[in-house]
Amino acid sequence: MLTEVAGPSRGDHGYMNQLSHGGPEAPYKQLRRPLDDRLAAGVCGGVGRYFDIDPVLVRVAFALLAVVTLGTALIAYPIMWFLMPEEPAPAPPVWRDPSDPTWGRPAA
Numbered sequence: 001m002l003t004e005v006a007g008p009s010r011g012d013h014g015y016m017n018q019l020s021h022g023g024p025e026a027p028y029k030q031l032r033r034p035l036d037d038r039l040a041a042g043v044c045g046g047v048g049r050y051f052d053i054d055p056v057l058v059r060v061a062f063a064l065l066a067v068v069t070l071g072t073a074l075i076a077y078p079i080m081w082f083l084m085p086e087e088p089a090p091a092p093p094v095w096r097d098p099s100d101p102t103w104g105r106p107a108a
Helices: 043-050 055-068 072-083
Strands: none
Touching: 043 055, 043 072, 055 072
16 A cells, blocks of 8 residues: 655645745755845955855955956956846735725725
8 A cells, every 4th residue: 555655744845835925935055145245246245245255245245356356356256246136126015005995994
């Protein structure tokens, strides 16, 4: 007799979770350029978030690397800018129409 083996539960890494903006969250960390933590294009901010370190440390390390390599490391920034996708924009807030007869009542 064959028995069906239960798959991963909702909280396991087998399923994708929902983000606050409604899009699916990948079961792994993604290297993306943030919308809110950027000085030029957000490359150092994205690298800092990916490795869970302060983006200022990434910026300082990148500047030191650029000095040590006599500017050759500066080629990496526009390449990463081109290759790293930008974070999706957050969903706009839901505004209810005041002419709606249900306006003023709690949203379901």
